Amino acid sequence: MSLFDKIKNGLARTRDQLRTRIEWVVKGKPIDEDAFEGIEEALILADAGFETTEILVASLKEKWKRGQIKTTEDIQTSMIEEVEKLLLPIERHIPTDSKKPFVILTIGVNGVGKTTTIAKLANIYRTSKKKVLLGACDTFRAAAVEQLEVWAKRLDMDVIKHTEGSDPAAVAYDATKAAKARGIDVLILDTAGRLHTKVNLMEEMKKIKRVITKEVEGAPHEILLIIDATNGQNTISQVKTFHEALNITGIVVTKLDGTAKGGFILPIAHLLKIPIRYIGVGEKMDDLIPFSARDFSRALFGDKPET
Numbered sequence: 001m002s003l004f005d006k007i008k009n010g011l012a013r014t015r016d017q018l019r020t021r022i023e024w025v026v027k028g029k030p031i032d033e034d035a036f037e038g039i040e041e042a043l044i045l046a047d048a049g050f051e052t053t054e055i056l057v058a059s060l061k062e063k064w065k066r067g068q069i070k071t072t073e074d075i076q077t078s079m080i081e082e083v084e085k086l087l088l089p090i091e092r093h094i095p096t097d098s099k100k101p102f103v104i105l106t107i108g109v110n111g112v113g114k115t116t117t118i119a120k121l122a123n124i125y126r127t128s129k130k131k132v133l134l135g136a137c138d139t140f141r142a143a144a145v146e147q148l149e150v151w152a153k154r155l156d157m158d159v160i161k162h163t164e165g166s167d168p169a170a171v172a173y174d175a176t177k178a179a180k181a182r183g184i185d186v187l188i189l190d191t192a193g194r195l196h197t198k199v200n201l202m203e204e205m206k207k208i209k210r211v212i213t214k215e216v217e218g219a220p221h222e223i224l225l226i227i228d229a230t231n232g233q234n235t236i237s238q239v240k241t242f243h244e245a246l247n248i249t250g251i252v253v254t255k256l257d258g259t260a261k262g263g264f265i266l267p268i269a270h271l272l273k274i275p276i277r278y279i280g281v282g283e284k285m286d287d288l289i290p291f292s293a294r295d296f297s298r299a300l301f302g303d304k305p306e307t
């Protein structure tokens with residue numbers, strides 16, 4: 001399956017909802033003001049958010065007034081163009097080659113797909129011949145470490161771990177030291193979405209970050225927030241909270257395959273402007289795809305990658 005097919009499959013539910021609604025408001029009638037209201041509704045139902053939806057629909061309307069939009073296909077083409085323009089600034093990949101060890105700190109609330117994403121990401125780096133080490137800073141439950149170890153075994157790489165309930169920052173310290181000593185290219189740290197102690201999650205993540213910076217100058221080079229697409233627009237407040245506390249450098253959106261609310265990526269691009277590094281479209285090792293504005297916009301509204 002091509003990458004585009006994977007994105008297309010992943011976005012099937014969001015696309016079906018959007019397209020059915022848009023076709024339904026437009027089909028068989030000349031395009032009028034009412035049609036744009038229907039398009040607005042379709043976008044909002046896909047969690048594209050009011051502000052972003054208004055801007056998109058306003059630019060479509062402009063084109064319609066200038067006579068550049070006459071058919072449903074014209075709407076589809078213009079929508080793809082506008083959305084691609086909106087997403088292009090956040091299509092920026094992780095600049096791994098710059099430092100060694102390149103340290104990636106993975107964060108996010110519980111259950112969003114952090115550990116699975118780490119495995120997928122580690123697989124991508126391993127495939128490009130990088131030496132990868134994993135750090136199990138999720139000490140909330142023993143099963144978390146085991147889960148990471150199962151993946152690591154399949155990927156043939158090591159995990160630095162402590163016992164359940166130990167200090168996550170101490171694991172980060174050991175993992176960073178080990179990465180330096182072993183000539184590791186990429187160190188990826190898993191963290192918990194919940195803690196044993198009453199310490200605030202953000203404070204704990206800040207502590208981990210400080211420990212890493214002390215060991216490797218400029219690290220963590222990537223603070224990667226994982227968000228779950230099935231939460232739609234609700235993830236926006238999560239992104240804001242984590243960004244304020246930790247200055248995240250990138251986002252991975254998981255579980256796009258399980259939702260019709262994939263439109264929430266548009267306000268993330270438009271309002272928050274934080275790069276989306278990858279999207280997750282399934283539970284398997286190769287279900288993590290580099291974010292592409294072009295492919296994403298086409299998969300959201302159309303069938304074909306060309307045009």
Ligand SMILES: Nc1nc2c(ncn2[C@@H]2O[C@H](COP(=O)(O)OP(=O)(O)OP(=O)(O)O)[C@@H](O)[C@H]2O)c(=O)[nH]1
Pocket residue numbers: 108109110111112113114115116117138144191192193194254255256257258279280281282283287
């Ligand atoms: N359908 C689908 N499922 C996913 C995707 N990414 C992760 N999952 C599933 O989501 C569930 C939770 O994933 P984990 O990786 O354990 O999430 P986590 O954030 O590490 O969870 P905690 O460690 O408990 O905080 C698992 O069943 C994964 O298989 C995705 O892109 N698509």
Ligand SMILES: [Mg+2]
Pocket residue numbers: 114115116138144190191
């Ligand atoms: Mg986990």
